[in-house]
Amino acid sequence: MSPWLEALLSFLIVLGALLTFIGSLGLARLRDFYTRLHGPTKGTTLGVGSLLIASSVFFSVQGEGISLHEVLITLFLFITAPISAHLLAKAALHLKVESLVPLPDEAIARKNSQHRDYQSLD
Amino acid sequence: MIKSVMQRVLLRLLPHPLLTLLLAVIWLLLANNIAAGEVVVGLLLGWAIPFFALQFWPDKLYVHKPITLLKFAYILLHDIIEANFIVALRILGRPEKLRPAFIVVPIDLNSDFAMSILANTTCLTPGSLSALLAPDRKSILVHAMDVDDEAAFIHTIKTRYEQPLKEIFEGDDDKHAQENIKP
Numbered sequence: 001m002s003p004w005l006e007a008l009l010s011f012l013i014v015l016g017a018l019l020t021f022i023g024s025l026g027l028a029r030l031r032d033f034y035t036r037l038h039g040p041t042k043g044t045t046l047g048v049g050s051l052l053i054a055s056s057v058f059f060s061v062q063g064e065g066i067s068l069h070e071v072l073i074t075l076f077l078f079i080t081a082p083i084s085a086h087l088l089a090k091a092a093l094h095l096k097v098e099s100l101v102p103l104p105d106e107a108i109a110r111k112n113s114q115h116r117d118y119q120s121l122d
Numbered sequence: 123m124i125k126s127v128m129q130r131v132l133l134r135l136l137p138h139p140l141l142t143l144l145l146a147v148i149w150l151l152l153a154n155n156i157a158a159g160e161v162v163v164g165l166l167l168g169w170a171i172p173f174f175a176l177q178f179w180p181d182k183l184y185v186h187k188p189i190t191l192l193k194f195a196y197i198l199l200h201d202i203i204e205a206n207f208i209v210a211l212r213i214l215g216r217p218e219k220l221r222p223a224f225i226v227v228p229i230d231l232n233s234d235f236a237m238s239i240l241a242n243t244t245c246l247t248p249g250s251l252s253a254l255l256a257p258d259r260k261s262i263l264v265h266a267m268d269v270d271d272e273a274a275f276i277h278t279i280k281t282r283y284e285q286p287l288k289e290i291f292e293g294d295d296d297k298h299a300q301e302n303i304k305p
Contacts, residue, residue, distance in 0.1 A: 019206055019210060022210040022214060023209070023210070025213055026213040029213055029217050030213065034222060035220065035222050035267055038209055038249065038251060039209060039213055041245060042202075042205050042206050043206060043209060045206065045246065046202065046205075046206035046207075047206070067154060068154065069151050069152060069153075071151055072151045072152060078202075078246065079242070081245070082241070082242045082244075082245030082246055082252070083242070085245050086241060086245060086251070086252055086253065089251055089252075089254070089265060090254055093254055093263075099222070100222055101222050104224040104226065
């Protein structure tokens with residue numbers, strides 16, 4: 001493996017680690033539940049993404065044949081990260097978790113009325 | 123007459139051709155090689171899974187404009203990379219200076235699939251996170267991390283993400299859209 005390639009791979013790995021770390025750091029530094037969701041959702045996608053690119057390139061050069069199943073991990077991550085964030089936000093809204101900004105009353109009112117409807121159906 | 127019967131039989135046997143292809147590709151990636159045997163197994167799985175999971179996918183999935191889809195994928199990738207750096211900078215910057223907000227973004231998509239892609243997209247792009255789909259399916263509630271102009275924010279989501287999605291999955295004609303409306 002040429003030194004240039006090694007340098008590129010190291011760069012990708014360090015960048016990935018750094019972005020993942022910053023994403024997690026967001027949990028400590030940001031100030032309310034809803035903004036905290038942003039850090040891990042976004043920080044990790046590109047962080048893990050660049051780690052996976054590095055892995056893919058490394059094993060394609062090193063091993064036998066092209067290694068592409070890392071693409072799959074990236075794809076699943078892109079699908080699952082937003083879904084978990086969405087569900088967490090939804091649950092938080094439902095429980096009226098405190099926020100720096102006023103919670104959207106209208107949406108919550110609608111949600112609650114819908115909830116009551118479900119209960120009355122039972 | 124005969125042609126339409128054949129079409130219907132084909133549709134019954136192969137309910138989601140696009141999903142079949144997608145699953146086959148995923149299988150090949152999972153197997154991590156492209157031997158002929160793997161292709162066959164992939165296609166077989168790609169046929170069988172949608173066939174038996176038909177109940178969960180009642181709506182037909184059309185891609186009306188494949189080129190727009192590619193363009194959209196490119197924009198999305200670009201925005202994901204940008205979003206990561208923006209969020210990283212905001213975390214490292216001064217979190218107490220951020221101006222978070224809940225913003226209601228009106229949407230006029232009809233197909234469930236397009237809606238979920240839109241919600242997914244807003245989560246991956248700079249400073250936004252979809253939190254709630256209104257029960258009437260006419261708007262989504264988005265939590266933005268740092269926003270100073272709500273109108274511009276809504277405009278960006280509508281033109282940059284919603285418009286292409288509408289073109290890709292619902293096409294220009296409203297016929298399919300009408301079929302997909304849930305009572």
